[in-house]
Amino acid sequence: MKIVVTVKLVPDPNAEKHIDPATKRLVRTGVETVLNPYDEYALEAALQLKERAGGDTTVTVFAMSPESLKEILRKALAMGADEAVLLSDAGLEGSDVWATSYAMAHALKKIGFDLLVVGGLTDDGSTGAVPGALAEQLGLPCITNARKADIADGKLHVERETDTGYQTVTAPLPALLTTALTFGEPRYASLKGIMGAKKKTISTLTLADLALDAPVGESGSKTELVAFAPPPVRGKGRIETPEDGAAGAKLIFDFLKEKKLV
Numbered sequence: 001m002k003i004v005v006t007v008k009l010v011p012d013p014n015a016e017k018h019i020d021p022a023t024k025r026l027v028r029t030g031v032e033t034v035l036n037p038y039d040e041y042a043l044e045a046a047l048q049l050k051e052r053a054g055g056d057t058t059v060t061v062f063a064m065s066p067e068s069l070k071e072i073l074r075k076a077l078a079m080g081a082d083e084a085v086l087l088s089d090a091g092l093e094g095s096d097v098w099a100t101s102y103a104m105a106h107a108l109k110k111i112g113f114d115l116l117v118v119g120g121l122t123d124d125g126s127t128g129a130v131p132g133a134l135a136e137q138l139g140l141p142c143i144t145n146a147r148k149a150d151i152a153d154g155k156l157h158v159e160r161e162t163d164t165g166y167q168t169v170t171a172p173l174p175a176l177l178t179t180a181l182t183f184g185e186p187r188y189a190s191l192k193g194i195m196g197a198k199k200k201t202i203s204t205l206t207l208a209d210l211a212l213d214a215p216v217g218e219s220g221s222k223t224e225l226v227a228f229a230p231p232p233v234r235g236k237g238r239i240e241t242p243e244d245g246a247a248g249a250k251l252i253f254d255f256l257k258e259k260k261l262v
């Protein structure tokens, strides 16, 4: 069985970020790039599924990103992925969610998979729209927010986390799965994993490898970012000095009640 995990390369979540007012795009240079933290959970899920399935199950990581960031995928290989594929092409610059997922879907079709594991959200764009868009483009059942998953009888069996509990869902393969953060903490790469990752393959696809019948990049994007503004600066808040704990608790309760939160 072949499991493919999509991994976006994003600016370090702890770094201060800026938007270029001319292009209205996030400035990605001068900031360290890392694996999108949510995608490390997706990779952990894929590695757990591989361990349970055994046999000839493989895990491939896939990213659409500039070629210069390719080596960052080595971390996913050190964690246990078998190989990596990068889709990189100057013609992809300026792609919105539609164009991104359209190009990704064609690349993923070319790579081939039985199960596609996608993170629920990125730390930079954070639309959470790519999983649904990929499922639509690839004609796959889309099972989101999984806290547990297993493959048995050629089917995907999932526990989906909801606001009130969980649902048990089954889907035929191939399918697309997104993971909740409760699936399990991503593993650390062992020294053996880090050494082994050096020998693993990172191959590159370009637009010439995909038979796209619609444009991507800026001209193929269906959305236009019209304006952006920083969020309003927060006020100082209210400082209270209650006499004791009970008075403090009452103050908090009254405040929440006033805001209709209790």
Ligand SMILES: Cc1cc2nc3c(=O)[nH]c(=O)nc-3n(C[C@H](O)[C@H](O)[C@H](O)COP(=O)(O)OP(=O)(O)OC[C@H]3O[C@@H](n4cnc5c(N)ncnc54)[C@H](O)[C@@H]3O)c2cc1C
Pocket: 006, 007, 008, 009, 025, 036, 038, 039, 042, 062, 063, 064, 065, 092, 093, 094, 095, 096, 097, 098, 100, 101, 117, 118, 119, 120, 121, 122, 124, 125, 126, 127, 128, 129, 130, 131, 221, 223, 224, 225
């Ligand atoms: C007009 C416009 C122009 C843009 N131009 C650029 C640009 O030039 N360069 C640029 O980097 N971004 C650009 N973007 C942003 C780009 O469209 C989004 O970053 C991209 O669509 C992914 O969206 P997201 O981060 O919200 O993903 P989400 O939907 O939040 O991601 C969910 C999951 O999808 C997967 N995923 C998403 N993106 C990728 C990826 N690239 N590779 C692998 N897996 C992925 C991951 O598993 C992730 O956890 C532009 C956006 C707009 C609207």
